[in-house]
Amino acid sequence: MSSSVATMTAAEIAALRERFPEALSVDRRRRWTHRAVAAGIVAYMAFCVWVFDITVERLFGGLGKMWIVVRSMLVWKDMASWDYLGIFQGLAETLGMAFLGTFVASLFAVVIGFAAARNVVPNRIIHHLVRRFLDLLRGVDTLIWALVFVRAVGLGPLAGVLSIMVSDTGTLSKLYSEAVENVDRKPIEGVRSTGAGNLKVYRFGYLPQVLPVFLSTSLYWFESNTRSATILGIVGAGGIGMQLSERMKVQYWDQACFIIVLILLTVAIIDTGSKWIRLNLIGRREL
Numbered sequence: 001m002s003s004s005v006a007t008m009t010a011a012e013i014a015a016l017r018e019r020f021p022e023a024l025s026v027d028r029r030r031r032w033t034h035r036a037v038a039a040g041i042v043a044y045m046a047f048c049v050w051v052f053d054i055t056v057e058r059l060f061g062g063l064g065k066m067w068i069v070v071r072s073m074l075v076w077k078d079m080a081s082w083d084y085l086g087i088f089q090g091l092a093e094t095l096g097m098a099f100l101g102t103f104v105a106s107l108f109a110v111v112i113g114f115a116a117a118r119n120v121v122p123n124r125i126i127h128h129l130v131r132r133f134l135d136l137l138r139g140v141d142t143l144i145w146a147l148v149f150v151r152a153v154g155l156g157p158l159a160g161v162l163s164i165m166v167s168d169t170g171t172l173s174k175l176y177s178e179a180v181e182n183v184d185r186k187p188i189e190g191v192r193s194t195g196a197g198n199l200k201v202y203r204f205g206y207l208p209q210v211l212p213v214f215l216s217t218s219l220y221w222f223e224s225n226t227r228s229a230t231i232l233g234i235v236g237a238g239g240i241g242m243q244l245s246e247r248m249k250v251q252y253w254d255q256a257c258f259i260i261v262l263i264l265l266t267v268a269i270i271d272t273g274s275k276w277i278r279l280n281l282i283g284r285r286e287l
Contacts (some may be wrong), residue, residue: 024147040135045276049138056096061200067086069253072251073253073254073256074257076181076254076257076258077247077254077273081271082258086243087240087243087255087259087262089241090233090238090240090241090243091239091262091263091266092241093239094229094233094237094238094239094240094241095159095226095229095266096157097160097161097225097229097237097239098156098163098164098222098226098228098229099222100165101161101163101164101225101229102164102168102222102225103158104161104165104169105164105166105168105169105221106172107219108165108173109169109172109173109176109214110176110214112130112134112173112176112177113172113173113174113175113177113179113180114176114180115174115177115178116130116131116134116173116174116233117177117180117181118181119181119183120206124181128142133170134170134173134174135170136170137166137167137170137171137173138167138168138170138171138174139170139181141167142164142167142232143161143163143231143232145162145166145167145236146159146160146163146235146236146237147235149162149163149237150235150236150237154235155236155238156237156238157237157238159232159237159238160229160232160233160238160239161168161234162230162239163232163237164225164228164229167223168225171221172217172218172221173278175217176210176213176214176217179210179217180206180210181215182211183205183206187204187205187208187209188205188206190205191204191205192205214276215277216278219277219278220274222270223270223274224272226266227263228235229241230244230263232238233245240259240262240263243259244256244259244263246259247259
């Protein structure tokens with residue numbers, strides 16, 4: 001039988017189809033399923049475009065106004081009269097919100113993360129309840145938590161700290177629990193063989209393996225929370241976001257641009273610092 005499909009006769013192809021029906025037959029059901037899914041996606045996109053009234057006129061009609069805003073951002077006027085004290089105080093509040101919220105959430109996540117790990121708490125009911133509790137915490141966006149806490153404790157950084165803490169507790173606990181579930185059992189069994197209690201098993205068996213992952217994850221979320229805290233300030237949670245929101249409301253676009261540049265520089269510095277910490281204090285291994 002010829003090895004090339006192009007030179008095969010009809011009889012040879014029929015023989016192969018009879019011998020390998022699943023490999024050579026056309027799965028019409030799967031083909032029509034793929035077509036139906038593709039048609040559904042296209043139809044849904046068209047529906048969204050129609051509902052949201054997305055038109056060429058609306059897309060390009062605002063370019064003139066956008067250019068006015070961009071030009072106002074690039075021309076900085078009366079810089080000597082700007083409220084630098086308020087701006088840098090807002091930046092300090094944002095960094096404090098991100099750090100304190102992430103730090104407290106990390107402490108809670110260490111305890112809850114171990115409780116959510118299947119190899120630490122094998123009880124399926126407790127494991128299920130803890131997991132669903134974490135889903136509740138991280139399922140609600142940080143911005144929504146900020147709106148709730150602004151209503152509860154009032155305007156200011158406290159609402160931002162609480163919203164970051166609650167949201168990050170759910171996320172970090174889940175990530176920590178996955179790290180605990182993937183530990184190597186041999187060091188743990190070695191510590192147990194010495195007659196050590198549970199506390200020492202966690203201290204010398206689990207923590208040395210998961211602590212680098214914990215630190216690296218928390219550093220990443222601190223970087224992310226620095227940006228999130230800026231948005232939280234816009235809804236009243238204090239920080240640099242509130243300074244930015246106030247200037248955008250009165251159309252001080254030059255000062256708004258200065259604040260945006262300041263935020264970008266701060267995030268870049270934090271990113272560089274966190275990389276240095278990961279490389280020099282945690283180690284160069286891939287986590």
